[in-house]
Amino acid sequence: MDIENLNTNGFPDESELEKIANQLFKSAPGGLQNNSGFSEQVHNQYEHNDTLKQSDGVNDLGKISQNLVNNNNLGFGKVTKSVAGSGISPSAINHPSDFSLEDPQTSLPDPHFYNGQIPKSVAGSGKSPSLQNQDLTHGNVTSHNKLPFETEQPFEHELKEVLSQINSTFPSSQLPHVSAFGINENSYYFLTGQNPLQYGNQLFGGANQNQNTHGISSYVKPPFDINLVKADFPILKERVNGKPLIWLDNAATTQKPKLVIDRINHFYEHENSNIHRAAHELAARSTDAYEAARKKVQHFINAGSVNEIVFVRGTTEAINLVAQSWGDQNLNTGDEIIVSNLEHHANIVPWQILAAKKGLKLRVIPVDDDGQILLDEYAKLFNSKTKLVSFTHVSNALGTVTPAQQMIEMAHANGAKVLLDGAQSVSHMRVDLQKLNPDFFVFSGHKVFGPTGIGVLYGREEILNSMQPWQGGGNMIKDVTFEHTEYHNAPGRFEAGTGNIADAVGLGAAIDYVNKIGIDLINQYEHGLLVYGTNLLKQVPGLRLVGTAADKASVLSFTLDGFTNDQVGQELNKEGIAVRTGHHCAQPILRRFGLESTVRPSLAFYNTCADVDALVTVLHRLKSNQKRSLF
Numbered sequence: 179m180d181i182e183n184l185n186t187n188g189f190p191d192e193s194e195l196e197k198i199a200n201q202l203f204k205s206a207p208g209g210l211q212n213n214s215g216f217s218e219q220v221h222n223q224y225e226h227n228d229t230l231k232q233s234d235g236v237n238d239l240g241k242i243s244q245n246l247v248n249n250n251n252l253g254f255g256k257v258t259k260s261v262a263g264s265g266i267s268p269s270a271i272n273h274p275s276d277f278s279l280e281d282p283q284t285s286l287p288d289p290h291f292y293n294g295q296i297p298k299s300v301a302g303s304g305k306s307p308s309l310q311n312q313d314l315t316h317g318n319v320t321s322h323n324k325l326p327f328e329t330e331q332p333f334e335h336e337l338k339e340v341l342s343q344i345n346s347t348f349p350s351s352q353l354p355h356v357s358a359f360g361i362n363e364n365s366y367y368f369l370t371g372q373n374p375l376q377y378g379n380q381l382f383g384g385a386n387q388n389q390n391t392h393g394i395s396s397y398v399k400p401p402f403d404i405n406l407v408k409a410d411f412p413i414l415k416e417r418v419n420g421k422p423l424i425w426l427d428n429a430a431t432t433q434k435p436k437l438v439i440d441r442i443n444h445f446y447e448h449e450n451s452n453i454h455r456a457a458h459e460l461a462a463r464s465t466d467a468y469e470a471a472r473k474k475v476q477h478f479i480n481a482g483s484v485n486e487i488v489f490v491r492g493t494t495e496a497i498n499l500v501a502q503s504w505g506d507q508n509l510n511t512g513d514e515i516i517v518s519n520l521e522h523h524a525n526i527v528p529w530q531i532l533a534a535k536k537g538l539k540l541r542v543i544p545v546d547d548d549g550q551i552l553l554d555e556y557a558k559l560f561n562s563k564t565k566l567v568s569f570t571h572v573s574n575a576l577g578t579v580t581p582a583q584q585m586i587e588m589a590h591a592n593g594a595k596v597l598l599d600g601a602q603s604v605s606h607m608r609v610d611l612q613k614l615n616p617d618f619f620v621f622s623g624h625k626v627f628g629p630t631g632i633g634v635l636y637g638r639e640e641i642l643n644s645m646q647p648w649q650g651g652g653n654m655i656k657d658v659t660f661e662h663t664e665y666h667n668a669p670g671r672f673e674a675g676t677g678n679i680a681d682a683v684g685l686g687a688a689i690d691y692v693n694k695i696g697i698d699l700i701n702q703y704e705h706g707l708l709v710y711g712t713n714l715l716k717q718v719p720g721l722r723l724v725g726t727a728a729d730k731a732s733v734l735s736f737t738l739d740g741f742t743n744d745q746v747g748q749e750l751n752k753e754g755i756a757v758r759t760g761h762h763c764a765q766p767i768l769r770r771f772g773l774e775s776t777v778r779p780s781l782a783f784y785n786t787c788a789d790v791d792a793l794v795t796v797l798h799r800l801k802s803n804q805k806r807s808l809f
């Protein structure tokens with residue numbers, strides 16, 4: 179099979195590649211569905227129940243069919259555990275031998291990711307896949323001393339151990355890909371350095387793997403390659419400044435899998451209606467979809483009741499709701515609220531506004547030089563006036579994971595209520611609210627692969643039902659006269675007016691996607707990636723890591739000697755690498771470290787060691803050019 183058209187970079191023309199890919203996949207077991215078949219399939223996936231022909235108000239939510247939940251229309255229930263870090267695409271899981279039939283997007287060879295070659299992913303091997311793919315001449319590093327990831331890494335062993343836990347935590351019987359492809363169950367190809375194509379050969383019988391002079395076989399991605407996870411996210415195929423986009427700004431917002439985009443699209447094409455209010459079919463469909471999403475959220479964070487899940491705009495709105503409702507109702511002059519030094523402005527300013535209005539005092543838990551909560555100091559802040567502790571589960575500026583369980587227990591022991599800000603935790607670790615037991619928990623959909631403009635306030639049911647509404651209007655009332663209004667209980671009480679129905683449904687789909695991979699595997703994979711990134715960043719001369727807690731998630735904040743953070747951000751952007759620079763809406767914690775801003779790469783499960791290598795390569799290049807210009 180020859181490629182006829184090469185573009186100016188010497189890479190094959192995309193449409194040519196697509197043609198070849200389609201030929202390949204036609205001969206793959208089961209073939210590949212065409213586009214019209216796909217949309218038909220999507221439609222069928224979301225087939226509605228029609229038992230509910232009439233929607234009759236919030237009080238009757240219990241009657242609404244749980245079709246979407248029970249039938250698990252997306253087919254997610256089939257596989258309990260999946261494979262972040264093992265290289266299996268979630269969409270490949272349900273069809274380990276069919277190769278992503280659910281989503282043709284995931285099946286197309288994607289030249290963007292590889293610049294024409296499948297990277298031999300090498301977490302822990304100490305070898306960089308990006309070396310094969312990147313044009314290092316660009317950065318004057320052709321005759322460079324070896325960069326850290328080109329040589330054997332001292333932490334290689336450590337990383338191997340971390341990643342091998344993925345196997346030991348989940349029995350191999352729960353990892354269908356491993357046995358299905360005859361891979362050594364105690365290791366992953368990216369640890370052994372074995373060529374993933376050989377597994378592809380097992381799947382496709384080798385017939386489609388023929389090398390040609392242009393190395394076209396490299397485009398064939400085996401279904402268990404971690405890069406297939408990337409393929410579920412259409413935006414990751416973008417090119418920025420001529421380079422494949424590397425998204426390392428996940429703490430600001432996460433990208434959306436196609437499944438979420440399709441689900442929202444489907445809502446507007448087949449379900450759109452206001453909820454709870456009409457006696458027609460579409461009202462039933464939209465109400466079903468909306469309430470099914472609420473249920474998914476409940477299970478995702480293990481809340482005790484679906485009534486404890488209130489849809490809001492995001493974390494910021496949720497905190498403001500608690501401040502303006504519970505806070506305004508329950509806090510009085512002289513009362514105290516404890517926050518930590520790590521907080522995002524969204525968990526500072528609403529309390530300051532309330533404090534100014536009601537004469538309250540804000541007290542701050544200090545952190546040590548690594549950015550860890552000082553528990554002894556925290557213990558000293560409690561007194562009889564302490565009414566609320568509001569703190570983050572994971573710091574968005576430093577990545578510190580706070581000892582939430584212990585801090586919540588300490589607050590409760592002192593008679594205070596707790597709000598836990600989960601904006602940066604839900605996408606990286608399991609959140610079990612019945613175990614953690616906060617009184618309130620808040621997060622944003624867009625940080626967990628869902629849409630913007632939708633988020634969640636969890637509140638303990640009895641507390642929510644004792645709280646005054648914060649907005650009045652339709653949807654939240656049982657009965658209205660000019661003299662008196664009776665409110666619904668939660669969640670309706672806090673959902674006045676028409677909410678963001680479609681995006682709530684999209685959030686439900688995002689949760690399905692995360693569940694399909696498995697949050698524990700995501701956590702372990704990302705931990706390995708964080709160790710990998712931390713060690714490489716430490717080896718960049720003049721780089722100061724900001725936030726070095728023992729327990730961290732996702733975030734790798736730093737400054738680079740001799741460069742402003744904006745300069746670093748711009749240089750990274752030239753290479754298609756997106757990071758956030760600035761104060762990250764967390765000025766108090768940066769000032770604790772004597773800084774006004776940092777560069778902040780932040781990881782998600784679709785990132786790879788190659789992404790980290792690309793980041794580190796730019797930093798080394800900046801430093802080596804700087805050194806040269808000094809002489």
Ligand code: PMP
Nearest residue numbers: 492493494522524574601602622
């Ligand atoms: N808290 C934390 C810890 C955050 O990281 C963020 C977002 N950066 C927020 C609150 C605010 O979230 P949103 O802007 O989605 O309301």
